[in-house]
Amino acid sequence: METPARALKSVGSSPDLLSKSSTTTTASVLSDELLIALCGPVGSPIHKVASLFAAILTDRYGYEVKPSIRLSQLIQEHTESVPDKPMFERINRLIELGNNLRQQYGASVLADLAISKIALDREQAKEKSGVQRYEPKRRVCYIIDSIKNQEEYDALRQVYRDMLYFVGVYSPVPVREKNLLEMGMSLPEVYTLIDRDSGEEIAHGQSVRTTFPLADFFLRVDSAVDKPLTQKIERFLALIFNSEVITPSAAETAMYAAASAAGNSACLSRQVGAALTDAAGAILALGWNDVPKAGGGLYEFTPDDPIGEKDKRCMNLDGGKCFNDFEKHAIIEQIVDELRSKDIITAANKSKAVDAIKTSKIKDLIEFSRSVHAEMQAIIQGSQTAGERVKEGKLFTTTYPCHSCARHIILAGIKEVFYIEPYRKSLATKLHEDAITESEAETRKVRILPFDGVSPTRYLKFFKAPVDSRKDGRTGLRVQKNYKAAVPVSEVTLESLPALEAIVLKTLTDKKLLKVKEPETEKKS
Numbered sequence: 001m002e003t004p005a006r007a008l009k010s011v012g013s014s015p016d017l018l019s020k021s022s023t024t025t026t027a028s029v030l031s032d033e034l035l036i037a038l039c040g041p042v043g044s045p046i047h048k049v050a051s052l053f054a055a056i057l058t059d060r061y062g063y064e065v066k067p068s069i070r071l072s073q074l075i076q077e078h079t080e081s082v083p084d085k086p087m088f089e090r091i092n093r094l095i096e097l098g099n100n101l102r103q104q105y106g107a108s109v110l111a112d113l114a115i116s117k118i119a120l121d122r123e124q125a126k127e128k129s130g131v132q133r134y135e136p137k138r139r140v141c142y143i144i145d146s147i148k149n150q151e152e153y154d155a156l157r158q159v160y161r162d163m164l165y166f167v168g169v170y171s172p173v174p175v176r177e178k179n180l181l182e183m184g185m186s187l188p189e190v191y192t193l194i195d196r197d198s199g200e201e202i203a204h205g206q207s208v209r210t211t212f213p214l215a216d217f218f219l220r221v222d223s224a225v226d227k228p229l230t231q232k233i234e235r236f237l238a239l240i241f242n243s244e245v246i247t248p249s250a251a252e253t254a255m256y257a258a259a260s261a262a263g264n265s266a267c268l269s270r271q272v273g274a275a276l277t278d279a280a281g282a283i284l285a286l287g288w289n290d291v292p293k294a295g296g297g298l299y300e301f302t303p304d305d306p307i308g309e310k311d312k313r314c315m316n317l318d319g320g321k322c323f324n325d326f327e328k329h330a331i332i333e334q335i336v337d338e339l340r341s342k343d344i345i346t347a348a349n350k351s352k353a354v355d356a357i358k359t360s361k362i363k364d365l366i367e368f369s370r371s372v373h374a375e376m377q378a379i380i381q382g383s384q385t386a387g388e389r390v391k392e393g394k395l396f397t398t399t400y401p402c403h404s405c406a407r408h409i410i411l412a413g414i415k416e417v418f419y420i421e422p423y424r425k426s427l428a429t430k431l432h433e434d435a436i437t438e439s440e441a442e443t444r445k446v447r448i449l450p451f452d453g454v455s456p457t458r459y460l461k462f463f464k465a466p467v468d469s470r471k472d473g474r475t476g477l478r479v480q481k482n483y484k485a486a487v488p489v490s491e492v493t494l495e496s497l498p499a500l501e502a503i504v505l506k507t508l509t510d511k512k513l514l515k516v517k518e519p520e521t522e523k524k525s
Contacts, residue, residue: 170218258398266313286377375395
């Protein structure tokens with residue numbers, strides 16, 4: 001069998017590898033580089049988290065941590081300098097300038113510029129060392145502080161894959177208020193900034209609310225004390241390097257179960273999962289959003305109906321349609337027809353009236369869905385099988401509960417709800433402010449709180465250890481890891497990274513955001 005010469009051009013030859021397997025040779029080019037990207041609502045201590053990551057990686061793991069790549073600085077480098085004070089005007093102006101950049105050059109442009117910084121640093125290291133190929137075992141970490149929309153996240157993930165560790169940093173609103181007030185802002189300015197930072201109604205705007213749930217690790221910071229925060233970061237790094245035997249918390253296990261349950265859902269809108277636990281954290285029941293069937297339970301895959309011929313979920317009815325959407329559209333048409341019959345609008349204005357009503361609160365109605373919500377199913381199942389253990393229990397759900405589920409949560413006697421994804425349509429706290437709160441300090445009500453810990457997406461990677469990786473097979477003793485030699489559990493090869501980075505660099509040069517450095521020989525000629 002012949003191999004194209006160009007496929008071998010960049011690969012060197014080494015006689016001492018002739019007797020070794022391909023897994024050994026490919027492992028030799030795996031990189032120890034790390035990329036940590038941070039995201040969090042304004043007022044959260046993101047800079048402090050970045051500093052703690054850098055200190056622990058340097059002192060304990062022997063990493064060279066590069067100065068944080070601050071997207072706010074990149075905004076100024078490619079637009080204009082912004083005065084440090086007053087702080088409200090400074091941050092507001094940075095948001096505006098960042099939005100302008102995204103609108104002009106694409107929503108991922110700031111992440112693209114961060115990628116160019118990393119690629120340039122690696123190229124300079126290569127030139128300094130004099131090697132022709134990239135040195136794979138550089139113990140280097142880059143920290144990006146901080147990303148603000150999903151396109152920025154997607155750009156980093158597409159290039160760096162599992163080398164990227166995305167950390168969501170969150171502080172409760174009272175803590176963020178205090179932090180922003182201490183910067184010299186007024187209370188109205190604080191709330192204006194929090195609302196704008198959370199999610200703007202423009203395609204090129206920043207939206208922490210939708211980006212934050214993509215994190216690999218959720219870090220809730222509810223006090224100014226460094227020790228608990230440091231311990232959380234130490235635990236996360238121990239998982240990244242497999243340097244200690246770390247097992248999941250009850251909360252992490254419950255949220256992983258909830259995320260797994262969401263996979264059962266055939267809902268055309270969104271998949272939601274829930275796990276109900278007792279007060280001690282033992283899982284009582286799982287739930288997901290789907291259509292109930294006659295005789296009890298939900299429609300599910302069954303071996304006797306492998307392609308769903310008897311399945312009457314929305315995906316299989318009338319060519320597949322969302323009944324909730326169709327009912328809302330019917331209501332809108334009925335309203336418009338009523339307005340026409342009373343000469344409030346004309347036939348010529350009908351389409352404008354329909355569009356206007358579509359953007360009203362009617363679009364948020366969820367009452368016409370055929371599905372039982374994940375939280376409802378978990379509560380019903382738990383109440384049937386566990387009875388009184390449901391009271392004082394906890395509910396872990398992949399999405400913030402809606403106002404319909406809120407009343408079931410209150411009725412069941414559940415004390416705490418933890419979620420990952422926000423849900424803007426929910427009126428839970430507005431309709432049930434007597435019984436539900438988002439304040440961690442309020443213990444007399446049902447508390448709805450952001451999840452803290454390892455994301456379900458990384459659960460197995462971090463907690464499922466390879467067979468016999470924790471002990472010495474000869475002595476039976478636990479393997480003691482050398483922190484300075486520990487490698488990330490998700491290593492990537494630097495053979496592919498430069499090519500992926502080059503694609504990003506090409507787009508930036510085409511947009512004239514980067515200048516091409518000419519080779520020295522060309523300059524002389």
